Amino acid sequence: MKIVYILSAFTLVGSCAETKYSTKIENIKHSIHLTDSTTVINYANTITSEELSTHLYTYSSNDFLGRATGEKGQKKAVQFLKSYYQNEHIVSPINDTIYFQTIPKSFLPDGTNATENVLAYIKGTEIPNEVLIISAHLDHEGVKDGEIYNGADDDGSGTVALMEMAQAFKKAKNEGHGPKRSILFLHVTAEEIGLQGSLYYTEHPVFKLENTIANLNIDMIGRIDKAHTEEPNYVYLIGADRLSKELHYISEKVNNTYFNINLDYKYNAENDSNRFYYRSDHYNFAKHNIPVIFYFNGVHEDYHKPSDTPDKIDYELLEKRTKLIFATAWQLVNQENRLTVDNTNE
Ligand SMILES: [Zn+2]
Numbered sequence: 001m002k003i004v005y006i007l008s009a010f011t012l013v014g015s016c017a018e019t020k021y022s023t024k025i026e027n028i029k030h031s032i033h034l035t036d037s038t039t040v041i042n043y044a045n046t047i048t049s050e051e052l053s054t055h056l057y058t059y060s061s062n063d064f065l066g067r068a069t070g071e072k073g074q075k076k077a078v079q080f081l082k083s084y085y086q087n088e089h090i091v092s093p094i095n096d097t098i099y100f101q102t103i104p105k106s107f108l109p110d111g112t113n114a115t116e117n118v119l120a121y122i123k124g125t126e127i128p129n130e131v132l133i134i135s136a137h138l139d140h141e142g143v144k145d146g147e148i149y150n151g152a153d154d155d156g157s158g159t160v161a162l163m164e165m166a167q168a169f170k171k172a173k174n175e176g177h178g179p180k181r182s183i184l185f186l187h188v189t190a191e192e193i194g195l196q197g198s199l200y201y202t203e204h205p206v207f208k209l210e211n212t213i214a215n216l217n218i219d220m221i222g223r224i225d226k227a228h229t230e231e232p233n234y235v236y237l238i239g240a241d242r243l244s245k246e247l248h249y250i251s252e253k254v255n256n257t258y259f260n261i262n263l264d265y266k267y268n269a270e271n272d273s274n275r276f277y278y279r280s281d282h283y284n285f286a287k288h289n290i291p292v293i294f295y296f297n298g299v300h301e302d303y304h305k306p307s308d309t310p311d312k313i314d315y316e317l318l319e320k321r322t323k324l325i326f327a328t329a330w331q332l333v334n335q336e337n338r339l340t341v342d343n344t345n346e
Pocket residue numbers: 137154155191219220
């Protein structure tokens with residue numbers, strides 16, 4: 001009798017705790033209020049497939065020689081990004097003018113030359129010391145056996161998405177709708193040789209990591225994988241609920257309110273054998289308990305091949321996915337409360 005009594009007491013405690021947890025989650029879900037609904041869409045609409053296409057045809061052209069880390073094509077790529085931000089009057093976070101964070105040869109795998117992250121920045125109007133980082137890697141595979149690996153999707157698509165989002169946030173700021181919190185547009189180098197650019201940034205952060213509210217990382221968002229040829233209105237999201245349930249529900253609500261893209265969580269499963277959560281630059285932030293979302297279209301037949309070219313990109317879809325990320329970022333930098341972290345990596 002006694003044993004049964006104890007067991008049922010435990011059961012009771014267990015179920016109470018469970019109810020409490022699910023109530024807490026429900027409360028988070030219902031507490032999210034989207035800010036500036038009309039304004040965010042006005043500026044999201046300045047992100048266009050035409051401009052994304054123009055930038056991407058340049059960025060993944062043969063002139064950039066596949067952007068291998070430390071090589072001539074990558075140097076050309078960082079100059080291209082710097083010139084773009086200068087022309088758009090978007091400053092760097094280092095004295096306004098230093099767009100490159102140089103990673104010395106000694107930090108990199110043997111045989112790799114020094115290389116650069118590119119940083120552009122929009123200062124928050126109310127809480128400038130809190131910063132959202134939106135990232136994409138600028139490098140790719142270079143030239144092998146005389147063939148140029150253009151890397152239009154990987155990660156030209158993420159690169160041009162950052163360029164367009166930065167322009168939209170800058171326009172908003174110029175017109176009196178600047179973000180409350182700061183935004184760092186971080187083009188990381190040396191991803192293809194082991195996430196070195198994001199690792200270097202997190203070891204030498206320009207803004208304290210404890211003031212970094214979240215990282216939205218983009219790596220390949222211009223194509224459609226085999227699983228979605230019939231219904232291409234999708235994007236994979238990875239990591240959104242791992243450290244902050246609020247981030248997951250913000251992301252869902254922004255999408256359901258404005259875009260209705262099918263958010264596919266297949267690769268977010270903890271036991272997913274692809275382990276994508278650990279495989280792109282966001283992980284270097286997540287391991288410091290900074291909430292992340294990784295946006296990804298999945299692999300396709302041209303993945304890491306010379307045939308990953310700009311003519312194969314779906315520009316309408318790239319535009320839509322970029323707008324989703326833009327509006328999610330808008331919410332994160334403009335909502336009243338700083339995004340809450342409710343979990344940690346063990
Ligand atoms: Zn990539």
